[in-house]
Amino acid sequence: MPMNLDSVGSVSKPGERSWEHQDALLYALGVGAGQVDPTGFELEFTTENSQDVKQQVLPTFPVIVGMGGGGMPSFGDFNWAMLVHGEQKVEVYGPIPAEGTIVSTTRVVGIYDKGSGALAVMETESSYKDSGQPAFKTRFGAFIRGEGGFGESRGDELPTRPKAPERKADHEVTYETRTDQALLYRLSGDRNPLHSDPSFAKLAGFPKPILHGLCTYGFTGRALLHALCGSDPAKFKGMDARFSKPVYPGDTLTVKMWTEADGQAIFQTVTQEGTVVIDGGIFDYTP
Numbered sequence: 640m641p642m643n644l645d646s647v648g649s650v651s652k653p654g655e656r657s658w659e660h661q662d663a664l665l666y667a668l669g670v671g672a673g674q675v676d677p678t679g680f681e682l683e684f685t686t687e688n689s690q691d692v693k694q695q696v697l698p699t700f701p702v703i704v705g706m707g708g709g710g711m712p713s714f715g716d717f718n719w720a721m722l723v724h725g726e727q728k729v730e731v732y733g734p735i736p737a738e739g740t741i742v743s744t745t746r747v748v749g750i751y752d753k754g755s756g757a758l759a760v761m762e763t764e765s766s767y768k769d770s771g772q773p774a775f776k777t778r779f780g781a782f783i784r785g786e787g788g789f790g791e792s793r794g795d796e797l798p799t800r801p802k803a804p805e806r807k808a809d810h811e812v813t814y815e816t817r818t819d820q821a822l823l824y825r826l827s828g829d830r831n832p833l834h835s836d837p838s839f840a841k842l843a844g845f846p847k848p849i850l851h852g853l854c855t856y857g858f859t860g861r862a863l864l865h866a867l868c869g870s871d872p873a874k875f876k877g878m879d880a881r882f883s884k885p886v887y888p889g890d891t892l893t894v895k896m897w898t899e900a901d902g903q904a905i906f907q908t909v910t911q912e913g914t915v916v917i918d919g920g921i922f923d924y925t926p
Contacts (some may be wrong), residue, residue, distance in 0.1 A: 641715050641716050641717045641757075641783075641786050642714065642715040642717070642750050642757045642759070642783075642786055642789060643713060643714055643715045643716070643750075644750055644789075644791060644793050646712055646713060646714045646715075646747045646750070647714075647747050647748070647749055647750055647793045647794045648746070648747060648794075649712045649746070649747050650712070650744055650745070650746045650747075651708070651709035651710045651711070651712050651744050651745040651746075652709050652710065652744070653708075653709050653742050653743065653744050654708045654709030654710060654742070654743055654744075655740060655741070655742055655743075655768065656704050656705070656708060656740070656741050656743060656765075657738075657739065657740040657741075658703075658704050658738065658739060659737075659738050660687045660694060660737040660738055661687075662703070662704070662827070663684075663694070663696045663697070663700055663735075663737055664684075664685060664686070664687060664694075665826055665827055666697065666700050666703050666827045666857070667681070667684040667685050667696075667697050668685060668823060669820075669823050669824035669826065669827050669854060669857070670697065670699070670824065670854055670857025670858050670860070670861060671814050671816065671817075671820070671857075671858050671861065672684045672685050672697065672861060673685040674814070674815075674817070675814075681861075681870075683695045684696070684697055687737065694737045695734065695737075695872055696734070696735040696736070696737055696872065697857065697860065697861065697864070697872070698729070698731045698735065698860060698864060698872050698875035699729055699856060699857045699860035699861075699878070700735055701729050701731065701735070701765070701774075701775040701776075701777050702727065702729060702777060702853045702856065702857070703827050703828055704741065704765075705729075705741065705743060705763055705765045705774070705775050705776075705777045706745075706761075706763055706777045706779055707743075707745055707761070707763060707779075708741070708742070708743020708744060708745055708763045708764075708765055709743055709744045709745055709763075710745070711745060711761065712745060712746075712747050712761075714747050714750060714759045714761075715750075715757070715759065715783070715786070717757075717783050717786050718785075720833070720839065720842055720843045721756075721783055721784040721785055721786070721843065722781050722782070722783050722784075723781075723782050723784065723852065723882070723885075724779075724780070724781070724782070724851075724852030724853065724882050725758050725780035725781060725782030725881065725882060726758075726760075726778075726779075726780035726879075726880065726881045726882065727777070727778070727779055727780070727852070727853065727856055727879070727880060727882070728776075728777065728778035728779075728877065728878070728879035728880075729775065729776075729777055729778075729860075729877055729878055729879075730775060730776040730777075730876065730877040731774075731775045731872075731875055731876065731877060732772075732773045732774060732775060733873065734872045734873050735774070735775070735872070739767060739768075739769075739774075740767070740768040740769070741765040741766060741767055741768060741774050742765065742766055742767075742768050743763050743764065743765040743766075744763065744764060745761050745762065745763040746761065746762050746763075746764075747759070747760075747761055747794070748760040748761060748762050748778070748794050748795050749792070749793055749794015749795050749797070750792065750793055750794060751792040751793075751794065751797065752787050752788065752789050752790060752791060752792050753782070753787050754787045754788065755784065755785070755787050756782050756783050756784045756785060756786055756787045757782070757783045757786040757787050757789070758780055758781070758782050758783075758797075759780070759781045759783065760778065760779070760780045760781075760794065760795075760797075761778070761779050761781070762776065762777070762778045762779075763776065763777045763778075763779075764776050765777075778879070780881075784844075798879075800881055800918070800919025800921075801899075801905050801919060801921060802919070803895070803897065803905060803907045803918070804897045804899075804905065806897070808895035808896055808897055809896055809897055809898050809904075810866040810867065810895075810896040810898075811893055811894065811895050811896070812862035812865065812866050812893070812894045812896075813891060813892065813893040813894075814858050814861070814862065814891070814892050814894075815889075815891045815892075816850060816854075816858065816886070816888055816889060816890055816891070816892060817888065817889065818888050818889040819888065820850055820854060820888045820889075821834040821835060821848055821849075821850050821851060821854065821888045822835060822888075824850075824851050824853075824854040824857075825851070829851055829853065831851075832848075833845070833848060833849060834848050834849060834850065834851050835848050836848065845885065847887065848887075848888070849885040849886065849887055850885070850886040850887060850888050850890070852882045852885075852886075854886075855882070855886045855892065855908065855916060855917060856880070856882075856917065858892050858894075858908075859878075859880070859892070859894050859906065859908045859917055859920070860875075860878060862894035862896075863875070863878060863894065863896065863904070863906060863922050863924070866894075866896060867896065867898075867904060867922065867924050867926075868924050868925070873925070874924050874925040874926075875924055876902075876923040876924050876925065877922070877923045878906075878920065878921070878922045878923070879920065879921045879922075880906070880908075880917045880918065880919060880920035880921070881917070881918050881919045881920075882916065882917060883915050883916060883917065883918045884910075884914050884915060884916045885916070886910065886916050890910045890911060891910060891911040892908055892909070892910060892916070893908065893909050893910075893911075894906060894907075894908050895907045895908070895909065896922070901926060902923060902924055902925060902926055903921065903922065903923055903924075904921075904922045904924070905920060905921060905922075906920035906921075906922055907919075907920060908920075
């Protein structure tokens with residue numbers, strides 16, 4: 640059986656991951672930071688030696704350093720070309736240092752039959768090696784097309800995602816992605832040829848390489864950070880969302896936000912054509 644339901648609940652061995660200031664800078668550039676105003680706005684995320692500017696790290700950086708820690712437990716035998724990002728959650732327990740080392744473990748949360756495919760959900764918890772203090776937690780949902788229909792789901796119950804309110808959004812932020820955005824983002828570690836190789840993309844069923852889902856997620860996180868946290872990473876607590884449609888490099892992304900309660904908002908990301916590409920988003924922050 641391609642999906643290994645017996646893997647649910649398995650936990651990896653602890654694994655270490657380190658990063659330096661240039662890793663955080665490259666990630667920030669990969670998700671569009673500094674693109675509009677290279678020497679002004681967002682300089683704290685894109686440089687480490689500007690006068691009177693202390694380097695800061697984007698709160699979505701854990702999707703690079705905090706996923707799959709200790710090695711991803713095996714959850715099935717399938718064609719990896721059919722795997723796309725289904726959902727992503729990040730929880731951050733304070734500002735992330737520009738350099739650091741974490742110790743992480745990954746657990747298989749569940750495997751779910753979605754009919755047209757299977758959804759495998761993994762959760763990674765990371766702590767700082769030097770202090771032992773919790774750093775961040777990531778939750779990653781991998782959707783494997785064509786592997787559904789096995790008739791059984793195992794694991795923790797999936798959360799109910801909110802629908803976008805019918806009223807006008809309280810905040811909207813629009814960013815343009817570059818036509819070479821995927822080539823830049825992949826330098827942070829995700830070298831999946833789905834995002835760079837035209838032949839591989841066609842084999843996977845796409846007319847051309849698509850943008851990494853986590854790159855779109857990073858653009859969305861920047862919008863939430865600036866619009867609702869006053870650009871202060873210390874106020875960014877967590878974001879959770881589902882990927883609903885692919886994005887192509889060069890697309891324009893608009894992030895819509897609805898403040899539902901003190902310190903919580905619903906968000907959605909759409910393209911220039913109005914296509915919803917990130918949906919069911921929940922954002923927690925300190926007002």
